Amino acid sequence: MTATATHTRSTRKQHIYEAAATLFRDKGYNATSMRDLALSVGIEPSSLYSHIKSKEELLSGICFDCGQQFLDGVRAIISDQSTIEDQLRQLIFLHVKIAQDDITSMTVFNDEWRHITEPELSLFLRMRKKYEDDCMVIINSGMDEGVFRNIDSHVVLNAIINSTQWIQRSKRMLSKETGVLGNQISDLILNGLLQDNN
Amino acid sequence: MTATATHTRSTRKQHIYEAAATLFRDKGYNATSMRDLALSVGIEPSSLYSHIKSKEELLSGICFDCGQQFLDGVRAIISDQSTIEDQLRQLIFLHVKIAQDDITSMTVFNDEWRHITEPELSLFLRMRKKYEDDCMVIINSGMDEGVFRNIDSHVVLNAIINSTQWIQRSKRMLSKETGVLGNQISDLILNGLLQDNN
DNA sequence: CCTACCGATCGGTAGG
């Protein structure tokens, strides 16, 4: 629904966004120059400005798009009426899937968002907070129902979010099947590392 | 043991390193100018070069120091002869402690190391790899002994490393007592989120 | 530790 949402971009604009996401991922936002980007797209640096307003617009556009993917995902999970354990599994799968499929957006979303400036920064942080709150609903429900143990919910939230964040940097994990990897991470978080001593 | 190890720095040099670590943490390496740093230290930009060789030296120095802390820590854990479960707990405590105590170095170590250039970059990556290998020794021993369940050890390693990484960005977690927070994270990773159904 | 200064590079604009 944002002004820069994917489906409203022309093909060329889309191409520029994807090249920018790749460069931001590899070199970081500040280390990527508009000349780097132009070279990667195959036009002169000044020609970029026929398609985009500024370098900053690229960054915030990428971050908002990725954030929207997470928001849509968690809302679909909450509204479908599975068991709480299953919802937590789905939440982990959502993270694994986005990390594997949308690798350029994901790294920028995780690492480079802090270079967004106001007023977009506040909007972005609000979006991120809304997402975390939605995740918290699942975690807290599980504790209320007695399905989950009573651990500081912030610790749990961050364990989930961060246990999938490194995937994007590991070739080994990117090529792993989403279902297998998702189950391994879910299993670790839900059942723990210790062998059951029955 | 590195040439830039903390104990070999003069007080002024030390002051510059700490100011740099804080700025790199807050704005990122590329967005921090030597003029920013000079202002923070209270001298003219060019005067910085009486104490340090280059901006890059600051970055790699900070990263190597933090890496050394981790290496020393994990080696102490391995060489002391506790149970495997206890060693894993100590490993998580090590991460919590460094994240809470050495907050400026830690963020730079986690986020900004990729701006190190060769030949230091290779050295840094080798150091990081050595640390991960040491951690793997603990995880794999636990699985061999049958104490830990058989989960992809890379998944486990990253869950541990990343489950403590976010601490540095949370005021709430920085002010929490190390022992309490360390136990909560250890408990989650060792026993899982699910309530035992006895 | 300072003044003075350098070449390189930056994001972006004018005008077509």
Next chain:
DNA sequence: CCTACCGATCGGTAGG
């Protein structure tokens, strides 16, 4: 989409 170009800022050096 290009040529030509701008003011600002960068990391770093010379010389004292």
